[in-house]
Amino acid sequence: MKRIFVYSLLLVASSLLAQAQTFKFDFSSDKKEQEGFTKITPSILFNNDSGYGYDFQPAWDGKSNAPFFFSVNVPDGNYRVTVTLGSKDSAGSTTVRGESRRLFIENLDTKKGELVTETFTINKRNTVIKGNQKVKIKEREKKKLNWDDKLTLEFNGDAPRLSSLVIERVDKVPTVFLCGNSTVVDNDNEPWASWGQMITRFFTDKVCIANYAESGLSANTFIGGKRLDKLLTQMKKGDYLLIEFGHNDQKQKGPGKGAYYSFSYYIKQFIDEARLKGAYPVLVTPTRRRQYDKNGKIKDTHADYPAAIRDIAVRENIPVIDLQDMTKVLCETMGVEESKHLYVHYPANTYSGQTQELKDNTHFNTFGAYEVAKCVIEGMKKANLPIVKDLKADYANFDPAKPDKFKNFKWNLSPFTEIEKPDGN
Template identity: 65%
Template sequence: MKTKRFLNIGLASLFLVNVAYAQSYQFDFSEKKKVEKGVIQISSDSIYPCKGGYGYDFLPAPMKKSNEPFFFSVDVPDGNYLVTVTLGNARKAGSTTVRAESRRLFLENISTRKGEFLTYRFTVNKRNTIIADGEKVQIKEREKNKLNWDDKLTFEFNGDVPCLASLKIEPVNDVVTVFLAGNSTVVDQDNEPWASWGQMIPRFFDEHVCFANYAESGERADTFIKAGRLKKALTQMKEGDYMFIEFGHNDQKLKGPGKGAYYSFASNLKYFVDVVRAKGGIPVFVTPTQRRSFDNSGKIQETHEDYPDAMRWVAQREGVQVIELHDMTRVFYEAMGVEPSKKAFVHYPAGTYPNQTKALADNTHFNPYGAYEIAKCVIEGIKQLNLPWVKYLRDDYHPFNPASPDKVDTFKWNESPFTEIEKPDGN
């Protein structure tokens, strides 16, 4: 009897090890002739999808002397993954930026000397549209090619001289996951020159925190719920996880009986609070980013009506903590000034990007610099709330004051290869 019990435990343990191994990968991108057992050696012929469901994707495999960006994809199930990257090259100095999925920033401008290798770790969330039993998130037509919604985990290696030596991917379940619910000011924007704070904030935290960005352009609180985005996020949420909720931009356009900030909007916010708490999660409200709308005296005009106040009202009633991004972005834009603040938004003359025949002048949506600065505003809000995982900020994060933003010309961003001149949904 004891022998049988021991045998069953042994088989079960072996099965679990095999399952874990099937979802873990270790790739070698160096020029080694031999690699350790269990390590997959990548060559220029490793084009996605290889037999094992991995390979260079979207662009050709990088040549030895190439300094061009490249993508690498791996088929994995939904979940959080601990990623360990070693950057560097035996033959040349490098400068590497690492993004994942829909341009989610994790590492930026990492310099390595010739022959120097540096190792970093971060955690990335991967998902697809499947909720359960044939039910799917009702994504929009323009989302169908987004890297956030497919069956693979995709990495972008960019920079002046991107140098990747090795990549390790392991499933992980014991990190804090911060789910993001919101609109185009939060979403992971796939293409240049658009960007949002939700895709910049992962860069500032170490591997103990994972951001799962479910936001989408044009969404309101009610459409986010109806499309199944909230339901999908809840299937991935565990006790102690967080959900940051930022709406208001598009909600204010909804008119009619029973609609309004203190009616349908407040009711939808209350629903978010209830279902997140029912899963053991912790909701946090983020008041909406300001629009770039100045009056004649150089002050930001209020364009969100009473929607920010409605968020605060629901938060007070329900005991929800609030990050005052509405106030911080007002300070940020006014500190930059009327004309200079355009450099935080998608304002570019005609011809800046391929097929761009007209100037881009968007006063709602951010470029990478603006999104990066606003992510820092959110972090300062996290610090003010003293959320327990603020201790996992990376060592190179410095306190940020929106009244004294970083100079635009000190911000270095190597653009992704893909562009889009059509503005995101919402304004």
């Protein structure tokens, strides 16, 4: 009898925990809220006592076309988000991003009275590893939405319309962990972007992307900052670890440094740790810098680091996604002038507070990040990674020799900008 009682208590506790990790919010104009949902009105602003509400920007009144944010306090982990977009009162066009500007739903149009339900899976984390151990984030990261206790969603687009939102904890989907530098990182602010925050757009809710990259990092400083330690607390059997370094590693000089010395040693640590968890390590060569020779060909600027990555992949018998080659094709196809549309090249006064021209040949803008994300997916397909079966139905095969047209790329700006360029080059 005592055992049955204890077992019953455990079942109740488990049920309560599951309920605590499922949130249902009703944003519709209906006066009567949906059963089991919490009605959200413009007066509900985020605070830690309630643990949910409109955040950062003014609250949405159901009619405004301005972007808005909604945050919910949740424990670390993966969450399936179900959004019902549209309104019975007006037509809409909605883009949904999460945390630090990860793209999930792109320019979804709805007619007046039409409701469309979409789902995606998002990873949330904070800096705590265990006990007093924490990730050593940079000063510029302390305001990043990736590293707090909240799961934050951005609703943008020409006319964002949200009817309902459901957030529920999921533990069994494979997670793709990203390790890298400024060419991989989730950027919070316009006009900067990287492939790690765009690749989320192309997968169904059966895959979760967790981006731990940060600007200025090399393989050893990523490990030294305890990012790998934190990542491993969430990693499980069947997950993936994508590793892209080289940009900043090549600047390290001195005894024992170099592509075939310290760099290879640290890359091996990533591989070994992933394998111990039953996860699949995948190497990624660095993206090209936009530097052309007099013949309009992209220069090799990463020394022997790409070759070292390929050699490690062969030696360890693991896949390699060759962004070094694919971004070379992409840049040479577009040419010297057109390729500026891939990187952060903007005349003065394009963005608020930008008094000087932005001219960066390493870091991508949103269009460039979108194109490189497609290159990564093509690399996944070439490597026969099982997760490619969970690409969205609207993903079309991509050839970097036939890039998308920049003029056809539509991106509604997030309300936050930053003139300072990311660390690293």
